Structure formats: structure tokens, C-alpha cells
Amino acid sequence: MKPSFEALKQELARKNIHLSHQRLKVLDYLTRYPCHPTAEQIFADLHKDLSTLSKTTVYNTLRTLAEAGLVRVITTDNNESRYEIATDNHGHFKCDCCGAIYDFWIDTEALHSPDLAHFEIGSRSVYFKGVCPRCL
Amino acid sequence: MKPSFEALKQELARKNIHLSHQRLKVLDYLTRYPCHPTAEQIFADLHKDLSTLSKTTVYNTLRTLAEAGLVRVITTDNNESRYEIATDNHGHFKCDCCGAIYDFWIDTEALHSPDLAHFEIGSRSVYFKGVCPRCL
DNA sequence: AATGAAATTTGCAATCATTGTTATTTAGTA
DNA sequence: TACTAAATAACAATGATTGCAAATTTCATT
The missing domain is CATH 1.10.10.10 (Winged helix-like DNA-binding domain superfamily/Winged helix DNA-binding domain)
Structure with missing residues (x-):
């Protein structure tokens, strides 16, 4: 959105x-x-x-x-x-081959860890790397 | 581990x-x-x-x-x-206040998105920011 | 419209992490 | 011991980003 x-x-x-x-x-x-x-x-x-x-x-x-x-x-x-x-609930995928960055939908707000029980979390980001369909 | x-x-x-x-x-x-x-x-x-x-x-x-x-x-x-x-299945939390980076357990391999159906995913990383317990 | 203070923009110098290059040193092998 | 390749060191160069001071623009007030 x-x-x-x-x-x-x-x-x-x-x-x-x-x-x-x-x-x-x-x-x-x-x-x-x-x-x-x-x-x-x-x-x-x-x-x-x-x-x-x-x-x-x-x-x-x-x-x-x-x-x-x-x-x-x-x-x-x-x-x-x-x-x-700035938009919510998406991660970034960077292609190792062409360097392009893609947005992809992911519910970042749903990410939790028991280790962070007493932390105040301000932002959550998700970053993937790999090869995009165009380069495959 | x-x-x-x-x-x-x-x-x-x-x-x-x-x-x-x-x-x-x-x-x-x-x-x-x-x-x-x-x-x-x-x-x-x-x-x-x-x-x-x-x-x-x-x-x-x-x-x-x-x-x-x-x-x-x-x-x-x-x-x-x-x-x-290098170790698997953890994310990083950086404290905005003191700058320290904490490891926390999270099952990064479980992260998926329908948008990446035709992508070859090589690595997944998770990065949170906020305030750590020591600074709170 | 004119004035003046505050915010914004500009141009350039400075910084700082990282990389490139080349000579020197070290290690492994014949 | 001598040879060849790998690893290290020293220093220059790069390149993105920031700092700073001057110039410009904006806005409120008259």
C-alpha cells in the first residue's frame, strides 16, 4: 500500500x-x-x-x-x-547477480523471539539474498 | 551453537x-x-x-x-x-541507545513469502532495532 | 511592498571506512 | 638450499557521506 x-x-x-x-x-x-x-x-x-x-x-x-x-x-x-x-510489512530481496532489489510481502510485525522479551522493538527488517527469476 | x-x-x-x-x-x-x-x-x-x-x-x-x-x-x-x-538461525538487534548488537534466536529458515516463489534464496537475515533492557 | 529573522540550499572541504597496488616476507616443495 | 606461490605489509587512492560557512529563499510582521 x-x-x-x-x-x-x-x-x-x-x-x-x-x-x-x-x-x-x-x-x-x-x-x-x-x-x-x-x-x-x-x-x-x-x-x-x-x-x-x-x-x-x-x-x-x-x-x-x-x-x-x-x-x-x-x-x-x-x-x-x-x-x-516507507511502507509496512515487506522485506527486501537483493539479487547477487544483477544487484536489483525487490520488495516482497512478509508480515514483519509477526516476527518475535523469546530472547527479546525485555527489549523495546522499534523496527523489524528482513533482508534476503539470492538470484532473481530474471537471472535464473 | x-x-x-x-x-x-x-x-x-x-x-x-x-x-x-x-x-x-x-x-x-x-x-x-x-x-x-x-x-x-x-x-x-x-x-x-x-x-x-x-x-x-x-x-x-x-x-x-x-x-x-x-x-x-x-x-x-x-x-x-x-x-x-557464522551460525544459523539468529537475528540481530541493535540498540539505538548504546549501539550494542545482540543475537537473538529466530528460525530464519522458516521465513517465506508467496512473492518469492520463483526466486532462489541464498540467505535470509533479520535485523531489529530498538532499545535494549540495559538502556531502558 | 519592505524588513528582518529563521530555515533552506549550495559548494566545497574534510572525514572515514574500505580497497588497490606493489614490494617484501613467509611457507611449502623440489 | 633454492624456487615458486601465497600471504602480508605499507601506503596511496577511492568513494560515499558529513561538516561548515556563505548565499539564497521563505515567512511573518509591519
């Missing part, structure tokens, strides 16, 4: 985060291209149309949006940070 | 990986201190007793051991790679 761009804008307004041109562009990009891009990719693509955009702003914006809970950072292997619109 | 240092040595020998002094030191460190250290931490601690050790060797060794399947790399947020002796 991906939130629409309009819903995200309202969410930002509700949290008193200014809807600047740059922030809306980043948010729009993430809703339009849900391919889990890196900051570099986001910057490179947006820079084509918005030549004044700086990479620092992309990083700042992503951090702001992540702190607001609208964006989630996926830390894959190889220390690459990738970004997506 | 942590493999003993001796079992790990045998495993290396079986795979024709030379049991050099440096490699055994790294392996020994990981079995002795299962705190998911960074490469930097491993280097700093081993360097005290083995002043000729280089950081490059620590990285090379960790990669060799990881490729051999004896060591697993945990990529947490903040782009920090941490290392542990």
Missing part, C-alpha cells in the same frame, strides 16, 4: 516540514521510481532537470524525510544506502 | 586455506569476543599484541573467512560492517 504523492505532501505539512521545491522533487522521484535508488542516482537524475540542485541537499532531504518517517533507508551489503517510501 | 576454535581450524584446513598466524588470530578473536566487532576494533585489539599486523591483512582475512563461510558480515545502519562467526 504505497502512499500517494499527495498524501505524502499532506503528511509533511502536518509535521511542519516545509514543502520546498527540492524536497518535493526528491519525494516525487521516490514515489515515481520505487527501485530503491541510491542518493547518487537520485541526485544524478534530478540534476538533469534541476541543474542547481546540490548533492548535499539530496542527502539533507533524505535525512529529513527519513526522520519524519516518510522515507526508509535500506542498508544493503557493500555499504550502499538505498532509499524508499 | 557456536563452533569451537578447533572446529573452525579444521574447517579451514579442509578448505585448503592456510592457517597463518594472522588468520588464526582473527578467528580466535571472533570466537573469544562475540560482540560483532568492526574491522577497526579487531585491528586495534590484535595490534596490541601483534604490532606488525596491518589493517589490510585484517580486511583481507575477514574477506577470506567470509568467502569460506566461516565468518558472516553484518551490515548495520550507519554503513558499519561488523563481523561474527
Whole structure:
């Protein structure tokens, strides 16, 4: 259940985060291209149309949006940070062959362990690796 | 079920990986201190007793051991790679407050999703964040 | 519309973990 | 002992991310 761009804008307004041109562009990009891009990719693509955009702003914006809970950072292997619109109950699959990242449905809220009885759990993430159908 | 240092040595020998002094030191460190250290931490601690050790060797060794399947790399947020002796069926919990990483039991092999019907799954990892009992 | 304070953006320098490269050392073998 | 390959060391290079200071923009108030 991906939130629409309009819903995200309202969410930002509700949290008193200014809807600047740059922030809306980043948010729009993430809703339009849900391919889990890196900051570099986001910057490179947006820079084509918005030549004044700086990479620092992309990083700042992503951090702001992540702190607001609208964006989630996926830390894959190889220390690459990738970004997506935050949605619940899905995991990520990374193909060892082509590097693509796929979303898949999984009830992450249902994950529990007796060892964590006295822990306060804030977030649960699931990350699989392997080979995708396209590469098989 | 942590493999003993001796079992790990045998495993290396079986795979024709030379049991050099440096490699055994790294392996020994990981079995002795299962705190998911960074490469930097491993280097700093081993360097005290083995002043000729280089950081490059620590990285090379960790990669060799990881490729051999004896060591697993945990990529947490903040782009920090941490290392542990590879064991099955556990997830990782990182405390947002103190930064410590805890192992917890979970049957990762039991995780499935209908969306991945035609995917070849190589590894499954589970990563929780929150606050640990010590910080609560 | 003008003013001024606060937030945002920009550009570039700095950081830091990791990798590349090459020379040196070590180990195993003839 | 000499030879060949593997392993290690030292240091440079990379690349993603952050810090910082200046410039720009926004918004509230007049």
C-alpha cells in the first residue's frame, strides 16, 4: 500500500516540514521510481532537470524525510544506502547477480523471539539474498 | 551453537586455506569476543599484541573467512560492517541507545513469502532495532 | 511592498571506512 | 638450499557521506 504523492505532501505539512521545491522533487522521484535508488542516482537524475540542485541537499532531504518517517533507508551489503517510501510489512530481496532489489510481502510485525522479551522493538527488517527469476 | 576454535581450524584446513598466524588470530578473536566487532576494533585489539599486523591483512582475512563461510558480515545502519562467526538461525538487534548488537534466536529458515516463489534464496537475515533492557 | 529573522540550499572541504597496488616476507616443495 | 606461490605489509587512492560557512529563499510582521 504505497502512499500517494499527495498524501505524502499532506503528511509533511502536518509535521511542519516545509514543502520546498527540492524536497518535493526528491519525494516525487521516490514515489515515481520505487527501485530503491541510491542518493547518487537520485541526485544524478534530478540534476538533469534541476541543474542547481546540490548533492548535499539530496542527502539533507533524505535525512529529513527519513526522520519524519516518510522515507526508509535500506542498508544493503557493500555499504550502499538505498532509499524508499516507507511502507509496512515487506522485506527486501537483493539479487547477487544483477544487484536489483525487490520488495516482497512478509508480515514483519509477526516476527518475535523469546530472547527479546525485555527489549523495546522499534523496527523489524528482513533482508534476503539470492538470484532473481530474471537471472535464473 | 557456536563452533569451537578447533572446529573452525579444521574447517579451514579442509578448505585448503592456510592457517597463518594472522588468520588464526582473527578467528580466535571472533570466537573469544562475540560482540560483532568492526574491522577497526579487531585491528586495534590484535595490534596490541601483534604490532606488525596491518589493517589490510585484517580486511583481507575477514574477506577470506567470509568467502569460506566461516565468518558472516553484518551490515548495520550507519554503513558499519561488523563481523561474527557464522551460525544459523539468529537475528540481530541493535540498540539505538548504546549501539550494542545482540543475537537473538529466530528460525530464519522458516521465513517465506508467496512473492518469492520463483526466486532462489541464498540467505535470509533479520535485523531489529530498538532499545535494549540495559538502556531502558 | 519592505524588513528582518529563521530555515533552506549550495559548494566545497574534510572525514572515514574500505580497497588497490606493489614490494617484501613467509611457507611449502623440489 | 633454492624456487615458486601465497600471504602480508605499507601506503596511496577511492568513494560515499558529513561538516561548515556563505548565499539564497521563505515567512511573518509591519
